[in-house]
Amino acid sequence: MHAVRLHSFGPADNLRHERVPDPEPGPGQVRIAVRAAGVHLVDTALREGLRIGPVPLPELPTIPGREVAGTVDAVGEGTDPAWLGRRVAAHLGHAPGGYAELAVTGTERLHALPHRLSEDHAVALVGTGRTAMGILRFTDLSPADTVLVLAAAGGIGSLLVQYARHRGAAVAGAAGGPVKVEAVRGLGADLAVDYTEDGWEERIREKFGDRPLTHVFEGVGGDLGRAAVTLLAPGGTHLSYGYASTGFSSGGQAVLSGEEQRRLGITSQSVLGEPMFDKVGGAGNLRVLEDEAMELAAAGVLVPLVHHFPLADAARAHRALETRGTLGKVVLVP
Numbered sequence: 001m002h003a004v005r006l007h008s009f010g011p012a013d014n015l016r017h018e019r020v021p022d023p024e025p026g027p028g029q030v031r032i033a034v035r036a037a038g039v040h041l042v043d044t045a046l047r048e049g050l051r052i053g054p055v056p057l058p059e060l061p062t063i064p065g066r067e068v069a070g071t072v073d074a075v076g077e078g079t080d081p082a083w084l085g086r087r088v089a090a091h092l093g094h095a096p097g098g099y100a101e102l103a104v105t106g107t108e109r110l111h112a113l114p115h116r117l118s119e120d121h122a123v124a125l126v127g128t129g130r131t132a133m134g135i136l137r138f139t140d141l142s143p144a145d146t147v148l149v150l151a152a153a154g155g156i157g158s159l160l161v162q163y164a165r166h167r168g169a170a171v172a173g174a175a176g177g178p179v180k181v182e183a184v185r186g187l188g189a190d191l192a193v194d195y196t197e198d199g200w201e202e203r204i205r206e207k208f209g210d211r212p213l214t215h216v217f218e219g220v221g222g223d224l225g226r227a228a229v230t231l232l233a234p235g236g237t238h239l240s241y242g243y244a245s246t247g248f249s250s251g252g253q254a255v256l257s258g259e260e261q262r263r264l265g266i267t268s269q270s271v272l273g274e275p276m277f278d279k280v281g282g283a284g285n286l287r288v289l290e291d292e293a294m295e296l297a298a299a300g301v302l303v304p305l306v307h308h309f310p311l312a313d314a315a316r317a318h319r320a321l322e323t324r325g326t327l328g329k330v331v332l333v334p
Helices: 041-048 119-136 155-166 178-186 200-208 222-229 258-264 274-279 287-298 311-322
Strands: 002-006 015-019 029-039 067-075 087-091 102-106 110-112 146-150 170-175 191-194 213-218 232-240 267-270 306-310 329-333
Touching: 002 311, 015 311, 029 087, 029 119, 029 311, 041 311, 067 102, 067 119, 087 119, 110 287, 119 155, 119 274, 119 287, 119 306, 119 329, 146 155, 146 222, 155 170, 155 178, 155 287, 170 178, 170 200, 178 191, 191 200, 213 222, 222 232, 258 267, 306 311, 311 329
Parallel strands: 146 170, 146 213, 170 191, 213 232, 232 267, 306 329
Antiparallel strands: 002 015, 029 067, 029 102, 029 329, 067 087, 087 110
16 A cells, blocks of 8 residues: 655655555454545644643654545454445544545444545544634533634634534634635624734724623634734633644644633633533543534534645645644545
8 A cells, every 4th residue: 555654853855655564454354445634733743742621642653634534445363254345434542544535443433424424524523623613612602602713714613603503603714815714704703804914903803892702712823813813802711622722733823821811801721621521521531522523513513614635745735734734624535
């Protein structure tokens, strides 16, 4: 098979499209003929040799990627043969191997795909979708809410916009550049603004009021995150997520000090990692969030934005993701 391998930590050009031996499934495992492989910001950090969050650095050489969708083409010893030929998606956990034409995983990680759910959409939900569902565990949106989603044209942000509209909340979505702003409009946001333009905060105030927001969802960090938080009404909530907001590729964290929160009368919380794990009873229970994302997609509530790259262009996909030159979830197609 062909796969993308990393032989040494460093820049995106270290990702090499190569021919490697086909993997074989072991007991309790299946092999997936991959139709879509997800690319995550964490992948770019691991490629550089930076450990971000709970994901360990891989042993080299490695095939990166932890999100795949496709069709089961082989099963291991003792594995139910009914899986053969079924379309599935899987999060591989801490085991890499997704940037490939074939990937192996245990049956406990599989999601059988309904007919209406495509592989590229499914792979956007099994990792990025579960994070969105985890973020939403920290609030209960209703028609009484007005929310702002920063990076609203990204993989997570686009799902948050759609879910907030589903719950009846008024939604402002902020994104960088006219193409992304138009995409946010297409997601159903009541207002879409370009945060690369001066005065984007004033456009939100003109639309909704002086301090109109009940919730800010942001994974950007830095000055953008801090500007967004000033739009929160007293009693509002700022939910910070994503590795960009912790300073990786963003240059700063937007979570406010306790004194700043008291002055504004708001609550600011970073929700990634242990706080999110606690919401589902531990890191081993993240599948609950994957199931929620898949169910909402099957019901038509969530329709992921997907930015496709050929598998052979994984290095270009990484560069585009690192420079915020992508729209929605980045997906490699073998």
